Amino acid sequence: MIRFMLLFSRQxxxxxxxxxxxxxxxEKKKITREVTQSILARNQKxxxxxxxxxxxxxxxxxxxxxxxxxxxxxxxxxxxLEVVHRFVELLDRYFGNVCELDIIFNFxxxxxxxxxFLMGGEIQDTSKLSVVKSIEESDMLQExxxxxxxxxxx
Amino acid sequence: xxxxxxxxxxxxxxxxxxxxxxEREIIQKECADIRAAFREEDGLYRHRNVAKLLYxxxxxxxxxxGQMECLKLIASPKFTDKxxxxxxxxxxxxxxxxxxxxxTNSIKTDLNSSVQQIQGLALCTLGCMGSSEMCRDLAxxxxxxxxxxxxxxxxxxVLCAVHIIQKVPDLTEMFLxxxxxxxxxxxxxxxxxxxxxxxxxxxxxxxVLPELRKLVPQLxxxxxxxxxxxxxxxHSVSGVSDPFLQVQILRLLRILGQNDEASSDVMxxxxxQVATNTDTNRNAGNAILYETVLTIMDIKSASGLRVLxxxxxxxxxxxxxxxxxxxxxxxxxKLVQTDHTAVQRHRSTIVDCLKDPDASVNRRALELSFxxxxxxxxxxxxxxxxxxxxxxxxxxxxxxxxxxxxAAEKYSPSKRWHIDTIMxxxxxxxxxxxxxxxANLIHLISSASELHAYTVQKLxxxxxxxxxxxxxxxxATWCIGEYGDQxxxxxxxxxxxxxxxxxxxxxxxxxxxxxxxxxxxxRAYALTxxxxxxxxxxxxxxxxxxVVSIFGSCSxxxxxxRAVEYNALFKKFDHMRMAVLEKMPLLDKVLxxxxxxxxxxxxxxxxxxxxxxxxxxxxxxxxxSQVTDLLDLLGALDDxxxxxxxxxxxxxxxxxxxLLDLLGAxSKPAAAIPPLTVYNKNGxxxxxxxxxxxxxxxxxxxxxxxxxxxxxxxTDFVFQAAVPKTLQLQLQAPSGNVVQALNSSAVTQLIxxxxxxxxxxxxRLRLTYSHFGGAVQxxxxxxxxxPVTWQ
Numbered sequence: 001m002i003r004f005m006l007l008f009s010r011q012x013x014x015x016x017x018x019x020x021x022x023x024x025x026x027e028k029k030k031i032t033r034e035v036t037q038s039i040l041a042r043n044q045k046x047x048x049x050x051x052x053x054x055x056x057x058x059x060x061x062x063x064x065x066x067x068x069x070x071x072x073x074x075x076x077x078x079x080x081l082e083v084v085h086r087f088v089e090l091l092d093r094y095f096g097n098v099c100e101l102d103i104i105f106n107f108x109x110x111x112x113x114x115x116x117f118l119m120g121g122e123i124q125d126t127s128k129l130s131v132v133k134s135i136e137e138s139d140m141l142q143e144x145x146x147x148x149x150x151x152x153x154x
Numbered sequence: 155x156x157x158x159x160x161x162x163x164x165x166x167x168x169x170x171x172x173x174x175x176x177e178r179e180i181i182q183k184e185c186a187d188i189r190a191a192f193r194e195e196d197g198l199y200r201h202r203n204v205a206k207l208l209y210x211x212x213x214x215x216x217x218x219x220g221q222m223e224c225l226k227l228i229a230s231p232k233f234t235d236k237x238x239x240x241x242x243x244x245x246x247x248x249x250x251x252x253x254x255x256x257x258t259n260s261i262k263t264d265l266n267s268s269v270q271q272i273q274g275l276a277l278c279t280l281g282c283m284g285s286s287e288m289c290r291d292l293a294x295x296x297x298x299x300x301x302x303x304x305x306x307x308x309x310x311x312v313l314c315a316v317h318i319i320q321k322v323p324d325l326t327e328m329f330l331x332x333x334x335x336x337x338x339x340x341x342x343x344x345x346x347x348x349x350x351x352x353x354x355x356x357x358x359x360x361x362v363l364p365e366l367r368k369l370v371p372q373l374x375x376x377x378x379x380x381x382x383x384x385x386x387x388x389h390s391v392s393g394v395s396d397p398f399l400q401v402q403i404l405r406l407l408r409i410l411g412q413n414d415e416a417s418s419d420v421m422x423x424x425x426x427q428v429a430t431n432t433d434t435n436r437n438a439g440n441a442i443l444y445e446t447v448l449t450i451m452d453i454k455s456a457s458g459l460r461v462l463x464x465x466x467x468x469x470x471x472x473x474x475x476x477x478x479x480x481x482x483x484x485x486x487x488k489l490v491q492t493d494h495t496a497v498q499r500h501r502s503t504i505v506d507c508l509k510d511p512d513a514s515v516n517r518r519a520l521e522l523s524f525x526x527x528x529x530x531x532x533x534x535x536x537x538x539x540x541x542x543x544x545x546x547x548x549x550x551x552x553x554x555x556x557x558x559x560x561a562a563e564k565y566s567p568s569k570r571w572h573i574d575t576i577m578x579x580x581x582x583x584x585x586x587x588x589x590x591x592x593a594n595l596i597h598l599i600s601s602a603s604e605l606h607a608y609t610v611q612k613l614x615x616x617x618x619x620x621x622x623x624x625x626x627x628x629x630a631t632w633c634i635g636e637y638g639d640q641x642x643x644x645x646x647x648x649x650x651x652x653x654x655x656x657x658x659x660x661x662x663x664x665x666x667x668x669x670x671x672x673x674x675x676x677r678a679y680a681l682t683x684x685x686x687x688x689x690x691x692x693x694x695x696x697x698x699x700x701v702v703s704i705f706g707s708c709s710x711x712x713x714x715x716r717a718v719e720y721n722a723l724f725k726k727f728d729h730m731r732m733a734v735l736e737k738m739p740l741l742d743k744v745l746x747x748x749x750x751x752x753x754x755x756x757x758x759x760x761x762x763x764x765x766x767x768x769x770x771x772x773x774x775x776x777x778x779s780q781v782t783d784l785l786d787l788l789g790a791l792d793d794x795x796x797x798x799x800x801x802x803x804x805x806x807x808x809x810x811x812x813l814l815d816l817l818g819a820x821s822k823p824a825a826a827i828p829p830l831t832v833y834n835k836n837g838x839x840x841x842x843x844x845x846x847x848x849x850x851x852x853x854x855x856x857x858x859x860x861x862x863x864x865x866x867x868x869t870d871f872v873f874q875a876a877v878p879k880t881l882q883l884q885l886q887a888p889s890g891n892v893v894q895a896l897n898s899s900a901v902t903q904l905i906x907x908x909x910x911x912x913x914x915x916x917x918r919l920r921l922t923y924s925h926f927g928g929a930v931q932x933x934x935x936x937x938x939x940x941p942v943t944w945q
Contacts, residue, residue: 014212020282022248029214034865038896045511047480052896053863076448077481078441079401082391105165107212108205111241119313120281120320122350125343126398127388134306138271141233 001121002080003055003070004031005114007103010064012036015103016110020121039068049077060084064100086128087117093132112138158191159184161205168213181210192223200227201238208238208245221246221253228260236264236272240279249285258288265295273299274310281314289318293325300332305341312336312347316354323358330355330362337372342389342399345376349402356409367410370417374424377403381428392436400428404445411453418454425450429462440470440478444485451489464489464496471503476512483507483518490525501526505535508542516542517550524557532565536575543583549898551586555579559591569602573609577626581616584623589889592625596632600740607646610637614654617662622671628679631666634659635683636737639690656694659687664701674710681705681713685720689735699724827943832936833919837864838893840873840919842905842936844943852912854943856905861897864925868893871923873903878916882908893923915944 007016059068171177211217227239264276336348389396470482507519566572613630705717888903
């Protein structure tokens with residue numbers, strides 16, 4: 001399973017964090033700091049996999065954002081790259097040519113989307129269309145009028 | 155009352171802040187407004203306020219006062235509220251907060267909602283942050299939802315069940331019957347979840363494995379169907395059908411097929427099919443192949459299939475994508491013990507990976523290369539490895555040199571080749587070799603008596619060219635001292651002999667003695683070598699006397715002592731000089747420790763025969779470490795002893811399994827005493843491993859190993875120890891004084907304890923170091939030594 005997923009900018013600012021294990025706030029902050037530092041320190045030529053404590057970090061940079069997943073020893077690193085890529089595709093489909101700003105200003109939507117794609121560190125649905133359909137249907141249920149617009153705002 | 159700030163507006167405002175202080179101001183003001191709104195029980199905009207709070211929480215600000223509001227949002231009938239409420243619960247509440255149990259009832263209600271999205275929210279929250287109490291309470295609800303025909307709910311319920319089993323393994327039995335039924339599903343999401351559920355069940359309760367093995371034919375069929383199915387716009391990734399599901403099925407098959415012939419047989423054909431038919435052009439296909447290889451290697455597969463798997467890995471090694479090369483090397487490393495011959499076939503590709511620009515690929519390739527060295531390929535491999543040593547990053551050099559030495563020791567075709575190899579390494583990467591390299595080389599040289607002339611000549615030439623690489627200088631000066639006569643005679647058979655005069659020899663030794671590049675230990679070697687030459691040279695004995703007497707007033711204690719003793723040898727014991735300085739017999743390869751032989755020879759010459767001090771004198775061969783007898787045991791435990799001067803930082807990186815194998819072949823006595831972790835604080839961990847060499851029953855050797863699991867290096871690390879009065883302690887020089895971050899290397903230091911009275915061992919440690927920019931000093935007592943260490 002994916003233990004946690006972090007999205008952060010090149011300056012190390014956290015944009016999204018999803019923890020699938022129980023940790024105190026303090027521990028989460030410490031881990032976030034360590035992981036972001038260790039990944040930002042890597043150069044272009046390095047592989048996408050980092051051995052960190054007893055976990056494997058799989059990361060990929062998309063434009064200005066780093067997507068990092070921490071997986072367990074038994075998990076398939078190459079597949080995790082596909083999982084990350086699928087999430088990026090979903091974000092792209094939902095926001096229309098997604099960029100970092102979209103995720104900053106609509107962070108809660110990014111979370112809702114993530115929660116339709118992954119649960120408990122595992123994939124819920126392997127079909128892209130199905131996930132997009134689910135999130136669109138959920139959006140329709142929102143009571144506030146603004147929610148019906150394309151890029152909803154609170 | 156104005157409506158509260160919209161979320162977007164707040165985010166925009168925060169981003170305009172130019173300093174941290176400005177940001178904090180904005181946030182504090184907004185938090186105050188939000189708190190006021192919460193107090194007034196503002197239901198209309200509650201979701202907006204909580205959303206803002208969640209944003210501020212992500213920036214690192216406290217948001218615990220929003221926890222109860224999340225509960226209220228979850229209880230609200232509006233979907234907008236519930237959505238944010240559950241998100242807040244997942245971000246702010248976890249099993250450590252007492253409040254988390256309060257949402258159990260809300261979740262229960264929502265699990266029974268008529269709106270599937272609300273059920274989905276509840277399942278998702280439970281599946282992400284549900285504690286064991288919550289899971290116990292709600293397990294039956296989830297189990298009921300597994301029976302639904304609605305695949306949207308079903309796929310979420312399955313993953314929720316996985317989480318429940320992880321938290322409460324006792325409930326595994328409850329979800330077992332559902333597995334069989336779930337496997338008949340057509341929906342890929344549900345299928346995927348079902349496979350994950352089965353894997354979790356296998357992990358939690360291995361006793362159900364036989365039961366689940368009955369499903370292997372079904373799983374194999376599913377896998378076949380996916381592979382055979384054509385393009386599906388829903389599930390294909392780069393032309394490969396649902397790689398996510400394929401990989402999970404393969405993984406489950408691995409678990410079920412382990413140690414079971416029958417199941418493994420059923421899988422054979424399909425595995426072969428997947429292995430040969432999967433498209434390797436894109437990452438998705440390679441992910442499937444990778445999983446297939448892992449499965450083939452773990453189950454009881456046919457040998458043909460295993461060869462196929464190794465070949466796939468071999469092809470991976472040639473792939474342009476560095477991730478795939480990395481993954482291939484990691485897998486090959488796991489296989490090298492069990493399928494050695496198969497991996498040997500790819501040796502040349504592996505060796506090519508040493509030229510890879512990526513450092514982690516290099517490291518893996520290095521470990522594998524060492525595992526593959528054998529008597530027939532050792533010459534070629536060594537050449538490659540030495541070339542690699544030239545260009546690799548400093549962090550890997552220590553591992554590389556150790557590995558080369560070990561491999562050379564095990565497989566060298568001739569002594570001369572062995573000596574040449576070691577000399578080559580010492581010249582190129584001398585500052586990265588481990589401490590015992592010098593001792594081992596000296597031992598090797600002295601045992602190759604027919605090569606003494608050759609060796610000393612080569613070493614002399616190397617020394618003349620460069621006196622900066624300390625290990626090489628130490629070995630060279632020792633040899634010149636020991637075999638100086640052969641050097642001067644110029645009778646080398648192996649290579650063209652060089653003409654060296656006595657003056658030349660003394661010149662170079664004096665140069666080493668006076669050079670500021672030489673460590674004190676090296677100077678000690680040089681001084682002793684000069685002294686030995688006094689019996690091997692025909693003229694110039696006076697010159698030796700002069701040098702020796704000059705150093706009688708040297709400020710370095712060790713050198714001064716030696717010089718004074720040698721002076722005394724000249725003046726008062728000249729009749730003994732020949733005997734004392736004659737050629738040494740071959741030493742036993744033993745751990746550094748007070749050698750009874752050495753002590754005997756020392757006693758007539760030494761003025762203060764205290765056994766506290768490092769056994770110095772001309773018989774000293776294996777001690778490249780410092781005199782750290784300044785940690786005076788008889789004094790107070792808090793003696794501010796000066797730090798031992800660190801040697802050139804020799805990194806002792808943890809070596810892979812291959813190197814550990816070779817290490818086992820060396821003559822170190824096995825330590826049957828369990829290791830002890832004596833200090834573990836702030837990410838810094840020190841553990842002791844114990845050895846009792848047989849030579850002296852009251853001697854205990856402790857190797858202290860320091861590791862650092864934080865993200866920042868620990869620098870200027872100094873380790874000091876003291877023991878009770880009746881014991882004697884000696885601390886050798888550490889391998890370095892930087893403890894690298896993230897456990898990437900360990901600093902080791904040898905501690906020797908003499909405990910003739912066999913009193914219980916206690917130790918006080920003092921650590922000083924710099925970490926995260928600040929100086930740290932720690933003192934701790936260790937009294938939990940296993941009794942076998944001091945009895």
